[in-house]
Amino acid sequence: MGVPMQFSIILQQVVNGLSLGAVYALIAVGFALIFNVLKFSNFAHGGVLGISAYAGYIAANQFKLPLIPVILVGMVTGAILAVLVELIAFRWIRLQKGQLVYFFVTSVTMLMLLEQVLIIRFGASFESYPYTLVKVRVLQFGDVTISVTYLLSLISTIIAFSGLIYVLKKTKIGIAIRAASNDLTATSLMGINVNMVIIAAFIVSGMLGGLSGVLYGISASLSPQIGQIVVKGFIASVLGGLGSLTGVAVAAVVLGVLEVFLISTIGSGLSPVVIFLLMVVFLLVRPHGFAGVSFSDKA
Amino acid sequence: MLEIKNLHSGYNKIEVLHDINIKVPDGKIVVVIGRNGAGKSTLLNTISGLVKIKSGSIEMNGQKIPSAPHKIVASGIIQVPEGRRIFPSLTIAENLIMGGYLASNAEMNVRKEEVYNTFPILCQRENQQAGTLSGGEQQMLAMGRGMMAGPKILLLDEPSLGLAPLVFTQVFELIIKLNKERNMTIILVEQNATIALKMADYAYVLENGCVVIEGPGEELIKDARVKAAYLGAAVKTLKEPSPREYLE
Numbered sequence: 001m002g003v004p005m006q007f008s009i010i011l012q013q014v015v016n017g018l019s020l021g022a023v024y025a026l027i028a029v030g031f032a033l034i035f036n037v038l039k040f041s042n043f044a045h046g047g048v049l050g051i052s053a054y055a056g057y058i059a060a061n062q063f064k065l066p067l068i069p070v071i072l073v074g075m076v077t078g079a080i081l082a083v084l085v086e087l088i089a090f091r092w093i094r095l096q097k098g099q100l101v102y103f104f105v106t107s108v109t110m111l112m113l114l115e116q117v118l119i120i121r122f123g124a125s126f127e128s129y130p131y132t133l134v135k136v137r138v139l140q141f142g143d144v145t146i147s148v149t150y151l152l153s154l155i156s157t158i159i160a161f162s163g164l165i166y167v168l169k170k171t172k173i174g175i176a177i178r179a180a181s182n183d184l185t186a187t188s189l190m191g192i193n194v195n196m197v198i199i200a201a202f203i204v205s206g207m208l209g210g211l212s213g214v215l216y217g218i219s220a221s222l223s224p225q226i227g228q229i230v231v232k233g234f235i236a237s238v239l240g241g242l243g244s245l246t247g248v249a250v251a252a253v254v255l256g257v258l259e260v261f262l263i264s265t266i267g268s269g270l271s272p273v274v275i276f277l278l279m280v281v282f283l284l285v286r287p288h289g290f291a292g293v294s295f296s297d298k299a
Numbered sequence: 300m301l302e303i304k305n306l307h308s309g310y311n312k313i314e315v316l317h318d319i320n321i322k323v324p325d326g327k328i329v330v331v332i333g334r335n336g337a338g339k340s341t342l343l344n345t346i347s348g349l350v351k352i353k354s355g356s357i358e359m360n361g362q363k364i365p366s367a368p369h370k371i372v373a374s375g376i377i378q379v380p381e382g383r384r385i386f387p388s389l390t391i392a393e394n395l396i397m398g399g400y401l402a403s404n405a406e407m408n409v410r411k412e413e414v415y416n417t418f419p420i421l422c423q424r425e426n427q428q429a430g431t432l433s434g435g436e437q438q439m440l441a442m443g444r445g446m447m448a449g450p451k452i453l454l455l456d457e458p459s460l461g462l463a464p465l466v467f468t469q470v471f472e473l474i475i476k477l478n479k480e481r482n483m484t485i486i487l488v489e490q491n492a493t494i495a496l497k498m499a500d501y502a503y504v505l506e507n508g509c510v511v512i513e514g515p516g517e518e519l520i521k522d523a524r525v526k527a528a529y530l531g532a533a534v535k536t537l538k539e540p541s542p543r544e545y546l547e
Contacts, residue, residue, distance in 0.1 A: 172400065179397045181384045186384040189347060191372030191401040191448060243388070 007179050008143035013260055019150035021256020022157035023216050027233030028240065028252040029164070030208035035242050037180035038094070040103035044085045045209050046116025046230025052206075053213030054118060054228055060133050067133055071156065071214050078210020082202040085110055091195075100242035111227055127222040134218065149219040158264040159209055161249065167204065168245075177201050181243075235279055247291025253292045300324055300485070301346075301376075301452055302425060306355035308345040314353060315341040322501075323452070326482045328474070330495045330516065332529055333505035339488040340381050343454045344503065346486070347378045373401055375451030379458065381486045381488075383441035387430025389423050394429050394440055398447030406449065414443035435466035442473060451456055452484040453477065459491050471498065484508075492529035496520045504529070 015055040027049065041172040056074035056227075059065045065073065078156045089106045131137075139146045173196075180187045182196045216229065232255065238249030255275070262271035301323040309315035323329045331504070333339050344350040346357055348368040357364050386394050395414060399407040401468045409508055415422035418439040429440055438458060438536060445453060458470050475498060477483040489495035496502055499516030504525060519525050 172396065175389065175393050175396055176400065178389055182386040182388055183384050185349060186380060186386065187397070188349070188368040189372065189378050190397045191369050191378060193367070193369045193396070
């Protein structure tokens with residue numbers, strides 16, 4: 001007996017939503033990591049993501065690398081690029097004790113710069129990863145058809161987050177990243193070189209950004225403006241409550257599912273409108289986001 | 300021996316400390332008292348490398364100390380900052396790991412054991428988020444976190460701030476114990492002048508960024524100027540037990 005038609009579509013949409021949400025979660029957590037440590041919204045993350053997506057594309061298209069190496073190329077590119085952005089764009093402002101608005105403006109500028117690099121190299125057209133990269137395209141379970149590229153996003157995200165949790169909870173440098181998110185100055189009083197911690201945070205963030213770029217590129221398509229999906233990461237970060245990475249990841253998945261359903265019901269034109277409205281309303285009700293935590297100072 | 304020579308320091312264009320000369324012999328407790336804004340925290344933060352030296356020097360055993368905060372910690376000078384500044388979203392165990400960041404795993408385990416023996420409450424709540432601790436417990440954690448680094452010189456910035464009398468006594472007992480049993484050198488900055496001067500081997504009074512009075516702790520307690528300015532009526536009403544009396 002087949003699953004009723006309606007139900008199978010819903011199930012398919014849920015899987016699509018979850019996998020889109022998973023990619024958003026990768027973007028959002030990479031974004032939130034830097035926000036937590038340096039307290040500014042790093043839109044340059046979108047540029048890192050974009051270049052990494054194209055690096056993976058070149059690896060797959062010109063060098064004919066298989067899937068896993070392509071993903072690794074994306075992650076390594078992301079890590080290197082994120083560190084370069086920190087060294088070139090942000091470190092000086094930090095050493096001069098510049099205001100947060102300088103970081104913000106610089107990060108948006110870096111996003112545009114990296115985007116322009118892609119436009120110069122690839123023009124304004126769309127590209128896509130070679131079809132052969134993922135050989136089996138769909139899995140059929142009765143009436144339910146699941147796209148393998150979507151499943152790939154979901155599984156890669158789960159693996160990446162398991163790794164991230166391990167690093168942040170079990171390694172000294174990971175705990176130091178969390179400590180730096182609490183109090184950068186106190187971290188330096190522990191004998192920890194905060195510059196190294198910040199570099200480590202950018203490496204982790206860049207790896208997540210690179211992974212999200214490649215996954216998004218494989219399951220959708222590439223254009224030089226791909227970096228602008230960092231906005232989705234930003235929304236998810238705000239909704240999740242920036243202090244909590246778990247909250248941010250959950251919010252991103254919810255956002256992904258919501259978006260898929262909205263697109264299938266009201267279309268892709270109206271969907272962003274509804275999402276931004278929901279964000280505004282939600283923030284009026286819960287300014288700290290889903291899981292935003294704040295510890296009050298105790299006298 | 301830590302020696303501060305003709306030190307001027309401050310933030311950007313504002314000089315906070317003017318021509319400070321302080322000597323801290325090994326194994327002694329040196330106390331710095333003064334009002335809010337006198338420059339006490341700036342002094343400790345300059346030693347810790349958080350505030351830039353404008354001129355003058357800070358030397359340990361005749362050698363200039365490094366300028367980066369993490370290198371200063373590596374040289375054995377550890378600060379327990381004002382307001383404790385524990386890491387609220389980390390667990391207690393993780394806070395201690397951060398305190399012992401530069402230590403080897405073996406050293407870390409030994410010191411963690413010591414901290415837990417000193418403050419059993421921290422052991423019981425090892426896996427709890429530090430932000431959920433009470434103010435007194437947070438001070439214990441901050442002290443424990445400082446001990447994890449195995450300090451040669453411990454800088455304490457107002458450890459008594461906002462503590463209940465019982466915890467207060469416990470904290471000062473610990474300071475004396477660290478000094479007596481481990482021969483740890485201590486620089487203590489305190490608003491609570493009475494108790495601080497009683498423990499002090501030597502003390503400095505800071506006013507508007509300058510050292511205005513200095514001398515052995517017992518002498519300063521008797522000093523008329525100190526009495527008038529810092530040991531006023533507030534002392535009589537508070538009646539904190541002196542840790543030395545408490546220990547005897």
